Amino acid sequence: MRALGYAYLAAILAFLYVPIAIMMAMAFNASPLYELPFRFDLVWFTSLMHNERLLTAGWNSVWIACLTAVIATTLGTLAALGLARHEFTGKRFLQLMLFPPVTIPWLIIGTAMLIFFFWTGVGRGLHAILLGHVALSIPYVIVVVGARLAAHGPELEEAAASLGATPAQAFLRVTMPILAPGIVAAAMFAFAVSFDQFVISYFLAAPGTATLPVEIFTAIRKGFTPEINAISTIVIIASMSLMLLVARFYRFGGER
Template identity: 70%
Template sequence: CVVLGSAASLALYRYEFRGKKFLQALLFPPIAIPWLITGTAMLIFFFGVGIGRGLHAILLGHVALALPYVIVVVSARLQTFAPELEEAARSLGANQWQVTRRVTLPWIMPGVIAGGLFAFAVSFDQFVVSYFLATPGQTTLPVEIYAAIRKGFTPEINAVSTIIIVVSMALMLLT
């Protein structure tokens, strides 16, 4: 999701093509539409195209919901990029791969990391979508936590919650 979103951001930044504004406009509905509606729509869509429920549906659903966050964050970082840096690298003999690897990627890396953290947080928080798309044998951690809480609080739930809080705090302090 992070690699795909970063590559899409670079493509949207570097190239002009028909439908670019339309693609950019498509990034915002998954961010703005409530997850209950999104989960229901994904469930209907996946059954309509023959995917149904299960691990594939969960994976596609999480990618579809987290990808816009990565693209928006990396695109915001690219807006501060000076194209003259790439031109200078090319004038010194670097090919496009070297320019991307040694100039562009180091510049956008904070955006890529932030986009990855956003994608993780959004994906982890997608209880509704996971609940709709999961089968009984294939669930995500938030769905398992919800199922366990319905039965009553246990030491395991408290331990998992503590670990989640500690990891969240550590990630927050690192960024």
């Protein structure tokens, strides 16, 4: 039974990672049609450096995801603190309303945002994409940071206050160090949600502007080229390196 369990786990991992490995390998293949035998070449990375559309779309995705992570993490952390540390009328309703944006299909949310932004005069463009990504990421941040707060009650903050700490000192020296792993995880989650978001970006992008997922979708419709493999390989290596770096300093799973 143990051998069967290991085989089952290996099959799942292979199903998830073998296509990614093949996609990355084809970025280094000289053939534009993925022909074998494999011939190592960096021609598609060189070609990518001259593809203004992919580079511009990639840069749009990066700065929108960074701003989304900063704004959503700040607002979501403050909201999580308010929900965890205070009692007020409508608190349960607000907590309940965190889940519909997570569970409702993004197609419906994208359509609703498009109609709402046109009705309010916001329109379409990178600013609208940023607003949409922030609105979509805040519930995830509140859930992640709220889970961290739920594991640590207000006792330490009260102890700091009893020893003469001001509210600002208690927050900076007690609450923030406790929340730091949760805040980092929430920021990475918000960045990933924004960077990977296709539906809302597709609905809210103005003509001539696009994020990387939208541009890749458009490029695939016109004709798939290994330049997409090249930029996807760069994104995978960068994201995995960032994840390993963060995991090096934060033990999200706790200590044994």
